[in-house]
Amino acid sequence: MSSGNLIVSCEKCTRKWKNFQHLTKSELQLINENRYEATFKPGEIMLKQGSPTSNALFMANGMAKTYIEGINGKNFIMNIALPGMLIMGPGAYVNSRHTYSVAAITSVQACFIGFDIFKQLVRVNGAFAESLIEDISAKSLRSHIRMVNLSQKRMSGRLAEVLLYFSDEVFHNDEYEMILSRQELGEMTSMAKECVVRILKELEDSGVIYSDLSKIKILDRKKLIQISEKG
Amino acid sequence: MSSGNLIVSCEKCTRKWKNFQHLTKSELQLINENRYEATFKPGEIMLKQGSPTSNALFMANGMAKTYIEGINGKNFIMNIALPGMLIMGPGAYVNSRHTYSVAAITSVQACFIGFDIFKQLVRVNGAFAESLIEDISAKSLRSHIRMVNLSQKRMSGRLAEVLLYFSDEVFHNDEYEMILSRQELGEMTSMAKECVVRILKELEDSGVIYSDLSKIKILDRKKLIQISEKG
DNA sequence: TCTATTAATTGATATTTATCATGAACAGGC
DNA sequence: GCCTGTTCATGATAAATATCAATTAATAGA
Numbered sequence: 362m363s364s365g366n367l368i369v370s371c372e373k374c375t376r377k378w379k380n381f382q383h384l385t386k387s388e389l390q391l392i393n394e395n396r397y398e399a400t401f402k403p404g405e406i407m408l409k410q411g412s413p414t415s416n417a418l419f420m421a422n423g424m425a426k427t428y429i430e431g432i433n434g435k436n437f438i439m440n441i442a443l444p445g446m447l448i449m450g451p452g453a454y455v456n457s458r459h460t461y462s463v464a465a466i467t468s469v470q471a472c473f474i475g476f477d478i479f480k481q482l483v484r485v486n487g488a489f490a491e492s493l494i495e496d497i498s499a500k501s502l503r504s505h506i507r508m509v510n511l512s513q514k515r516m517s518g519r520l521a522e523v524l525l526y527f528s529d530e531v532f533h534n535d536e537y538e539m540i541l542s543r544q545e546l547g548e549m550t551s552m553a554k555e556c557v558v559r560i561l562k563e564l565e566d567s568g569v570i571y572s573d574l575s576k577i578k579i580l581d582r583k584k585l586i587q588i589s590e591k592g
Numbered sequence: 593m594s595s596g597n598l599i600v601s602c603e604k605c606t607r608k609w610k611n612f613q614h615l616t617k618s619e620l621q622l623i624n625e626n627r628y629e630a631t632f633k634p635g636e637i638m639l640k641q642g643s644p645t646s647n648a649l650f651m652a653n654g655m656a657k658t659y660i661e662g663i664n665g666k667n668f669i670m671n672i673a674l675p676g677m678l679i680m681g682p683g684a685y686v687n688s689r690h691t692y693s694v695a696a697i698t699s700v701q702a703c704f705i706g707f708d709i710f711k712q713l714v715r716v717n718g719a720f721a722e723s724l725i726e727d728i729s730a731k732s733l734r735s736h737i738r739m740v741n742l743s744q745k746r747m748s749g750r751l752a753e754v755l756l757y758f759s760d761e762v763f764h765n766d767e768y769e770m771i772l773s774r775q776e777l778g779e780m781t782s783m784a785k786e787c788v789v790r791i792l793k794e795l796e797d798s799g800v801i802y803s804d805l806s807k808i809k810i811l812d813r814k815k816l817i818q819i820s821e822k823g
Numbered sequence: 824t825c826t827a828t829t830a831a832t833t834g835a836t837a838t839t840t841a842t843c844a845t846g847a848a849c850a851g852g853c
Numbered sequence: 854g855c856c857t858g859t860t861c862a863t864g865a866t867a868a869a870t871a872t873c874a875a876t877t878a879a880t881a882g883a
Contacts, residue, residue: 431740432823439736451729451736454722460736483725484718491685491715494725498682501732505670505682505691508735509662512742512782515869543831551743553871558832574831574879592663746839774861784841789862805849805861824883831878838871848861853854 366398367470368421376421376444380492388482388489397473401425401465408448408463416473418448423469424531424540428548429461438541438549439504441466441531447496449479466540511551514592519550520560521589524570528579535579539572564588597629598701599652607652607675611723619713619720628704632656632696639679639694647704649679654700655762655771659779660692669772669780670735672697672762678727680710697771742782745823750781751791752820755801759810766810770803795819 368374371381371393381389397416401407401423408418410430425442439461442448450460453476483490510522523546527537539546543561544554552560564570569585571578579585599605602612602624612620628647632638632654639649641661656673670692673679681691684707714721741753754777758768770777774792775785783791795801800816802809810816 429736429740431744432821433744435744437740437743439739451732454726454729455733460733480722484722487715487718487721490718490721490725491711494714494721494728495685497725497728497732498685501682501728501735502686502691504732504735504739505660508670508739508742509660509668511739512668513662513664513666554830555832555872556870562832590663785860786842786862787840793862826883827881829878829880831876833876834874836871836873839869841866841868843864843866845864846862848859850857850859852857 367400368398368472371396374421378419378445378447380447380489380496383486383488383492384482385486388486391478391482392474395475395478399471399473401469401471403465403467405469406462406464407469407471408459408461410459410462412459414450414453414457414459414476417453417476417479418463419472419474420444420446420448421470421472423465423467423471425463425465425469426541426545427461427463436548437551438545439507441527441540443531451497514589516550516552516556517560517563517588518590518592519552520546520557521564521585523550524564524577524579525585525589527577535582537577539575539577598631599629599703602627605652609650609676609678611678611720611727614717614719614723615713616717619717622709622713623705626706626709630702630704632700632702634696634698636700637693637695638700638702639690639692641690641693643690645681645684645688645690645707648684648707648710649694650703650705651675651677651679652701652703654696654698654702656694656696656700657772657776658692658694667779668782669776670738672758672771674762682728745820747781747783747787748791748794748819749821749823750783751777751788752795752816754781755795755808755810756816756820758808766813768808770806770808 371377371389372386381392384392398421407425420442422444426438427440427442427448428436428438431437442463448463452458452460483493510519514522527539528535531537541549543557546557547554550557561570561572564585565572567584569579569581569588571580602608602620603617612623615623638656651673653675657669658671658673658679659667659669662668673694679694683689683691714724741750745753758770759766762768772780774788777788778785781788792801792803795816796803798815800810800812800819802811
């Protein structure tokens, strides 16, 4: 993690959190004056679970994984953080501790903004507060869906779901770089890494996807959706 | 579901949502004038997943289960709604559809409040908005923890966790009525009803709990916590 | 380029969990 | 009280998933 400002200002930033549109010029200025830019190398930890929520984090460039450090050192990967996203766990408004850790996958450029300032703006600007609630709600909705997926689907369904997630939400393409290792795919779908390998092979053998070490190509989207939905 | 007001006013209601403390007198009055009281018999559905989020729901008396209707008609029970709680899923601020269903377990008394009014108060009252964010965050935090529990623990750990949940969060007592059927306990822990029976028996045989058809008594809390945490 | 280290793969096996079939216990309606 | 439908309980079996061990492939440094 190094610092020094590369981004000129929030106002001109093309990757800014879209909810900043609800702020007045002077409010956005306040954010701009109190942000701290940082860049991370692949693998570096950006936020550590359990540490104080002194800052909200905004992704400007690159990709990161958000994950909960669970039982016996096992991780549970929740999702991929992308440019324009706010990273602020529920702990910020509950116990002032980060609920999860965040680690860079590619190189990442991000801005930290003091939580006291952020919270103050939420209090005085109703539209901004509402947009934050919308953001939190969307994340919560997603986690509800994931919970059902995890508890009601078998392995192939869970893996299919994640492959579609990468296609639809991360890369917006049927062909993409698999930026997670097999181990990490397992941490995202609650399965052993060996099983990830086996199911990927099954999907490839049945012509649903092409898969090599670092690439995934969805060949039969309908069938993949069906596998994902059927469980 | 029958109607007719039994509760005199929000101001005097002892079971009101604690976040109403942030409202002014006239704002609370507005809530009071626009609420619709309802009582439900055990088993009746109070909110149906997928239906429009026209109202927020407040529990005044009794207990209800909130559950997602998942794949192949399988339900996933999220938690038990108790007096004083707000029931408002993330859908309210995302797609205006209820994310989950709610069904009465005991007889339930509850108040519906039009979502437009509720939303308006969130917009104009910063402290109220903040308290809503806190409420949502607490629920979100809980669901994160549950997600890890579900994906990283084996059956006995998952069931132990739920038994402790009832003791700590629902009844505040080591001895309580098991208001859910074995089937429903399975829907809460992602296991088959037969397995619920077997694990309960195991826990009883090892002296950790006493269990009969409708009652649970925690005999060795330390051991139960250990089982829950170890997975 | 070579080497050390890590990740991916594969097969065999053990463990965990679900399903099926059956009978017992229980609860509500009349 | 007695019938009847539902839940609970139990054993046997099948299916799903994890673990272990061994090998191969890829990658980063020196």
